[in-house]
Amino acid sequence: MFHLTTERPDDGPAIEALLDKAFGPDRQSKISYRYRHEAPPVAPLSRVARADADGRLLGTIRYWDIAIGHANALLLGPIAVEPSLKGRGIGVALMRDTLDAAAWMGHSRVVLVGDIGYYARFGFAPAAPLGLAMPGEKPERLLAASLAKDAFRGVSGAIKPRRSLRGGGLIAA
Numbered sequence: 727m728f729h730l731t732t733e734r735p736d737d738g739p740a741i742e743a744l745l746d747k748a749f750g751p752d753r754q755s756k757i758s759y760r761y762r763h764e765a766p767p768v769a770p771l772s773r774v775a776r777a778d779a780d781g782r783l784l785g786t787i788r789y790w791d792i793a794i795g796h797a798n799a800l801l802l803g804p805i806a807v808e809p810s811l812k813g814r815g816i817g818v819a820l821m822r823d824t825l826d827a828a829a830w831m832g833h834s835r836v837v838l839v840g841d842i843g844y845y846a847r848f849g850f851a852p853a854a855p856l857g858l859a860m861p862g863e864k865p866e867r868l869l870a871a872s873l874a875k876d877a878f879r880g881v882s883g884a885i886k887p888r889r890s891l892r893g894g895g896l897i898a899a
């Protein structure tokens with residue numbers, strides 16, 4: 727019914743239209759968008775779901791480079807699925823495929839803003855008890871997942887767009 731591929735530059739308009747449909751046109755005012763405006767998406771992890779029949783765009787997921795203290799991490803989101811096709815496994819496929827790819831690429835920390843009810847199944851848990859914060863965002867909506875053992879040990883503080891630390895001596899993933 728659908729397959730996943732990496733995003734292509736010409737997917738841009740269809741992705742923007744899907745995000746408007748899923749989140750509403752005021753989505754750009756969300757706090758997490760400030761981080762996304764600061765850096766390009768992580769291209770190998772920006773993936774889409776396409777209909778097998780005609781290649782139509784059915785879902786999108788993107789990731790961004792961020793920093794937590796001097797450690798690097800990924801900010802996941804947005805993820806959205808064509809509203810008429812919700813509940814058919816497209817979201818789960820996009821999540822599992824990209825988290826596996828992120829781990830394979832050597833990333834060990836992922837954070838996102840969302841509902842724990844959906845993301846717990848992928849290993850996400852509240853980030854506040856780890857000492858993580860996204861200034862301006864509701865603390866209970868900030869979630870974190872480790873892709874490697876003890877990935878958040880010694881890593882805490884406010885999330886920053888990666889670009890703001892350019893030249894600041896980031897440690898490895």
Ligand SMILES: CC(C)(COP(=O)(O)OP(=O)(O)OC[C@H]1O[C@@H](n2cnc3c(N)ncnc32)[C@H](O)[C@@H]1OP(=O)(O)O)[C@@H](O)C(=O)NCCC(=O)NCCS
Binds near residue numbers: 814817819840843844
């Ligand atoms: C959230 C979203 C990406 C999930 O994609 P999807 O293809 O519909 O989801 P899947 O078919 O892969 O998974 C469906 C499961 O997720 C659950 N689910 C979906 N949204 C949920 C939510 N907000 N909270 C808890 N569970 C949720 C469904 O109940 C279903 O559970 P089940 O497998 O136990 O029956 C999609 O519904 C969407 O685009 N929503 C609007 C945009 C959005 O909210 N994005 C996420 C930001 S938090």
